[in-house]
Amino acid sequence: MSIAVIDYGSGNLTSAAKAVERAAHELGLAATVTVTADPAVIADASHIVLPGQGAFSECRRGLAAVPGLEAALQEAVIARGRPFFGICVGMQLLAREGHEHGTHAGLGWIDGVVEPLELSDKTLKIPHMGWNDLIVDQPTHPVLAGVRTGDHVYFVHSYEFVPASPGDCLAHADYGGPVTAMVARANLVGTQFHPEKSQAVGLRLIANFLKWRP
């Protein structure tokens, strides 16, 4: 098993890579985790992890700036159906469109838009930062095995993915209303929260992803 953690100049890749290594180790899987933007490595990877921090627009630009990267992702994830895990802005990039600092096209792999958090309670702080409990919408999804409503994960974001089809939402959290926490479709899964920062629950999600045969 070889996992490519995509490096396009966004944020803390070390944590994501180390969490994948730990989860693989705990499963007893022989896994190579490579932080990379190399299309050849991505083509050979069995699993793709796309982290992302900061603004949607910046991340989108970063992704486009690496020659051949998007084409390699398209080939591995869409054409070949390799399991894909997007984290935070890496998950938001799955959307058709992001509305942070202007309107920007996303990868469009899961239809929906990324919009500012709309909070009914105006005293709530933005970003939505800290530990919030998951409300699982689709408990039978393999990546959610052993993860239950009420389990806590670590969020930090000011924008959220609003999927066009509610069926693409695997789990949400409550922060002045429902906030998309996790999306999935076919071989794609994405979390708004940071599994690599969510202690045991996060490692379980990553382990489930590594075992997943979509």
Place this chain on the structure above:
Amino acid sequence: MLKARIIPCLDVKDGRVVKGINFVDLVDAGDPVEQAQIYDAAGADELTFLDITASSDDRATLYDIVARTARACFMPLTVGGGVRQVEDVRKLLLAGADKASINTAAVNRPALVAEAAQKFGSQCIVVAIDAKQSGPGRWEVFTHGGRTPTGLDTVDWARRMAAAGAGEILLTSMDRDGTRTGFDIALTRAVSDAVPVPVIASGGVGTLDHLVEGIRDGGASAVLAASIFHFGLFTIAQAKARMKAAGVPIRDVG
């Protein structure tokens, strides 16, 4: 629902913890990584390293500590102390820190906060403010560990930093720091009400009820404490139990 966070803070000097857990069964009580792992296992919600190394020539040691911690602990890690330029933020993030805390350098050059936030995102930029009461309902910003007055009003400064792109404010009362008499609640409330971003209350925790007050009365999103945890006065689990009993939403341990 979002939970209030409990954040232990470790003071690190020349790669060693100088104010940390005082447990006899530690193999190496001065190793920040080992202490971080203890707090990770204990259910701390985040962890903060404050580098108080006097000189700046030993940054490599700090980056190594951050990297080793990030390999061992899967929880959010903030690192402060000695962050002077955008490049320092980048190095901390690359080493595995999730947030960099900027204090004196933000006062010296406020544009640094905007530049760092634009480059890495507000979510990883914490502005630390050391405040001292200067009159009724007024607090002045101090730098250099509370030694240098700046003439800046704390509430104004916090607003300005949030507008510049700080994703979080770490607010320390210099009047209360080390006194164990509780947070400066009026200060915490004034800043928390003034900024849209989360505020971490710091300085003065001596009892578990102080933690409750910081959230409930001060309006903070998180509470930072050092000595009550390090010296074994209380555990993270006890702190969470007390906060829960007082009606503060917390994440259960285990």
